[in-house]
Amino acid sequence: MQHVAEVQKVCKAPSISIGILHEGKVLYRKSLGLRDVESNLDANSDTSYLIGSCSKLLTAAAVGILAESQLSWTDLISKHVPEFNPVGDPRIGQQATIMDACRHSTGLANPNAIFFSPQGTLTIREEDHVALLNALPTSNDSGQRFNSWWNYSNAAFGVLSNVIKAVSGMHFCGFVRQRLCQPLTMDQTLVTEAEVRSNNNIAYPYVQMENGHWARIENGLTSEIHEDIIGRNSGSRTLYGHSGITEGSVATTYLIPSSHSAIVVLSNAAYAGDASDATSQIMLQALFDLQPSVNLVAAIELSRNERLERHEKMISTWQENRDVSKYKVTPEELVGSYIGLNVSRINIIRSDKSPSGLAVVFADQESSRCELEPYNSDSLSYLPMKHEETIARGMIDWDYWTVGIFNFVRQDRDRQQGDVVGLEWKWDEYDYPALWEKEQ
Incomplete structure (x- = not known):
């Protein structure tokens, strides 16, 4: 765990929690650090973290359950959500399928800054979601994006919850709870705000300020895609994975079907690098003895520095264009x-x-x-x-x-x-x- 502890330090993460399945059995569970800095409470294997875009795995699984008998992946979105009709490109309402939403090819923009305003304020009501989608941009300087661009859009993916509700007759959260979490005894998986508020084992998200003070983060949403490549010389394996950030917490999930393996890493910091992704790759490298061995601590340090440099460059551009x-x-x-x-x-x-x-x-x-x-x-x-x-x-x-x-x-x-x-x-x-x- 030395490398994981180093990642925790580099990323300024109060805690990191790890779970590994291999050959269908629980192989390893470990938590480091604090879930609640103010109260000095340790994280443990039952601590709940916000998982951000990793929730898309649950959404896709929910659609998959319905695809067994009640819908098809190639169904038009508008078949189940008739009001879905983006005005920027009529083809989207007429031709976009459930699969297009899953693979981020609808061409719709990604309005995270509109959905989640400062202080983590959710500013678009659930009942207004489709109306917002219908007004989103669908093109850029290269033209219309529908099925010609991969354009990551949380908002467009979110229309799947409308599909699930229309087909099942159940609210998305209720469907996930009843059809996924309960059958799999995922009792610590929280799917509603009320469940989060009533849970007494939450990993609160933090950022360490310049003066060393740990500030609890409000909200936020984004996704992370990293470019570190491990195991170049170890043969190929099919791997499915996703990372996410929300409310300052990071999460990474990797699935390796050939060995019935899964690696899940959660952390409650998102300021100085993605501790969950770096840790999951450390675990993946060790689990399969991937070669050549990659120094992932050095990689996360580089990623952290690049992130801070990007912010400095952004502020520099902002200042250059300012004339009060x-x-x-x-x-x-x-x-x-x-x-x-x-x-x-x-x-x-x-x-x-x-x-x-x-x-x-x-x-x-x-x-x-x-x-x-x-x-x-x-x-x-x-x-x-x-x-x-x-x-x-x-x-x-x-x-x-x-x-x-x-x-x-x-x-x-x-x-x-x-x-x-x-x-x-x-x-x-x-x-x-x-x-x-x-x-x-």
Whole structure:
């Protein structure tokens, strides 16, 4: 476990928990560190962690159960969710299948920053999910993405929960609990917010600040794909895996069908590298004696440094494009509610705590409030400057310099004259800015 302890130190992870199945039997279970730093409580084999995109494994399994008799992987999504009809490309509503959603080929954008606002605030209601999907961008500079791009989209994958509900007649969480967790005696798997809140063995997510203080993280969602290659000279094996990050916790799952093996690693930190992925590869390398041996501690150190450098580069670009001398807007011009993508609401409100005199609140959720500072002509920003602050505030997908900037639009767009009628927000590096119209 020496290498795992080193990974824990490099990644500044309060705890790491490991589970290994081999040849169909439990081979190894081990937990290191604290699940609750404030109370000095150790993690153990029954500690529950947030698993982020690893939950897609449960979603796919749920669809697989229904595919035995009630649906087909090639069914159109619209067959079961008739209101699914993205306006950006009519082909998606007419042709996109359940398999397209599973393999991220619908072409729909990945609006994590819209779903999960600062402080981990969930800003899109469950009943508005499909309406949001219908308004999402479907193209980029290369044209329409449907079945021509692999475009990872949590939102598009999420439509599978609507399919499951429509076909089974059960809410997604209830279906997973009844048809997956209970038959497999997965009693410690929590599928609802109420179950999480009532559990007394939770690994709380943390980030260590510059002063050494452990700050508990609010929320966040993203996914991780790493490029470390192990076992180049050890022959081929089919391996299925997925990693995920949510609320500052990381999780990695690897399945090796040929040996009936599985490796699951969970950790409650996401600031300085993915401790779960590095640890799972250490376990995989040891379990199968993969050659040549790769120094995965060195690899995770490199990954951590690259992540911090990317943030510094992002802030540098943000600073290069900032010119507060051009900012001449009065707060009264901008105050109001802005509606975009059918169901997303952004409120600009007065504030005596910010240099602009303004703050933003997403979806009427006060917990998402951020102070706004002048950025450029008719534009404001709420992007944190420090990487650890971004993580601590649950803003994990704020990884491109425009994500924290609102550009306000006037009636005469070309000359930027007249009343403010909307705001544009480029919330993702790979999609065009979207317009939120100001309510009059």
